[in-house]
Amino acid sequence: MTTENNNTFKLSSVELIQFAWKKRKQLLIITIIAAVLSIIASFQITELFKSSVVLFPASNISVSQALMSNQLFGGQGLLTFGEEEQAEQLLQILYSDQIKNRIIEKYDLLNHYDIKPDHKYKYTLLDKKYKKQITFKRTKYMSIIVSVMDKDPETASNIANDIAGLIDTTMNNIQRERAIKAFETVENEYVSLSDQINKLEDSLDVLRSYGITDYESQAQVLNSAYVTALASNNERAINSLKKQLDVLSKYGGAYVSITKFLEYEKEHLSQLKAKYAEAKVEAELSLPHKFVVDYASPAERKSYPKKSVIVAGSTIAAFLFAYLVLLIMDIIRKSSKK
Numbered sequence: 001m002t003t004e005n006n007n008t009f010k011l012s013s014v015e016l017i018q019f020a021w022k023k024r025k026q027l028l029i030i031t032i033i034a035a036v037l038s039i040i041a042s043f044q045i046t047e048l049f050k051s052s053v054v055l056f057p058a059s060n061i062s063v064s065q066a067l068m069s070n071q072l073f074g075g076q077g078l079l080t081f082g083e084e085e086q087a088e089q090l091l092q093i094l095y096s097d098q099i100k101n102r103i104i105e106k107y108d109l110l111n112h113y114d115i116k117p118d119h120k121y122k123y124t125l126l127d128k129k130y131k132k133q134i135t136f137k138r139t140k141y142m143s144i145i146v147s148v149m150d151k152d153p154e155t156a157s158n159i160a161n162d163i164a165g166l167i168d169t170t171m172n173n174i175q176r177e178r179a180i181k182a183f184e185t186v187e188n189e190y191v192s193l194s195d196q197i198n199k200l201e202d203s204l205d206v207l208r209s210y211g212i213t214d215y216e217s218q219a220q221v222l223n224s225a226y227v228t229a230l231a232s233n234n235e236r237a238i239n240s241l242k243k244q245l246d247v248l249s250k251y252g253g254a255y256v257s258i259t260k261f262l263e264y265e266k267e268h269l270s271q272l273k274a275k276y277a278e279a280k281v282e283a284e285l286s287l288p289h290k291f292v293v294d295y296a297s298p299a300e301r302k303s304y305p306k307k308s309v310i311v312a313g314s315t316i317a318a319f320l321f322a323y324l325v326l327l328i329m330d331i332i333r334k335s336s337k338k
Helices: 002-022 024-044 063-067 084-094 097-107 122-133 153-209 215-232 235-284 307-337
Strands: 049-057 134-138 144-150 290-294
Touching: 002 024, 002 307, 024 307, 049 084, 049 153, 084 134, 084 144, 084 153, 097 122, 097 153, 122 134, 122 144, 144 153, 153 235, 153 290, 215 235
Parallel strands: none
Antiparallel strands: 049 144, 049 290, 134 144
């Protein structure tokens, strides 16, 4: 049974080869025509040049913490590359409408991609063309490759470099909006507390004008002197010391309360000042969010189309299709005769 099947297969293969030889003229003509047409078609396809930027994401460490700590040049400092999470965040920024719209506007891609302004779905076509010509890919090394295909090599490299530059602008704008609100909140609290401390200082100045400079030591000294004056029956000293003790008794409690509260508020202000400085740095300072390894440069050779591949593929496909059609027609013809 096996031998019989093998013989049938061999016979069928031979018949297929014989049929191809029999129809060699038709197949040759069709193949030549397909080759010529594919060559002509390949020259009609717009040539595209490719430029790429290779970059790494930076770590997400807080700017203020990095600048105001001892980790500036170590640990999770500003010079540390980001990991998978930062790479994914960077990809989301690259796909954002903020970057896309800036590039579309700057390079007038609607006209550059030959999309008619009056087309009903012009923006849909533009979006598809943009996503096809401009791609972003994350590598296994956590780097990001920004690739741009364009009919003009200069435009391709410029777009790729501009996209890389817009990463920092976009991320800083997103973060700055939140940082400014945080800074304004801390600033208002800092100013309010500073005003309150100034008022407390003014109150202490008033109390000092009454002769109260240090309640505890003054009370101890005056009481001791008053007891001595009583013992020596010194009326003049008694009256003078009694007046001072009355003032101390009247305003001493307020002096102690204000002094302790002022001490607490100054400590709070010191802590708030550090937060204020951090918030100010976050709101005002803009740092890169990526490390560029390779900037894009104009390509010297086209990347698309590969004319040899197009011609070879089209010619082989035309040959096989013609062979299949002729074979089916021959089988039908023989079947109709039987």
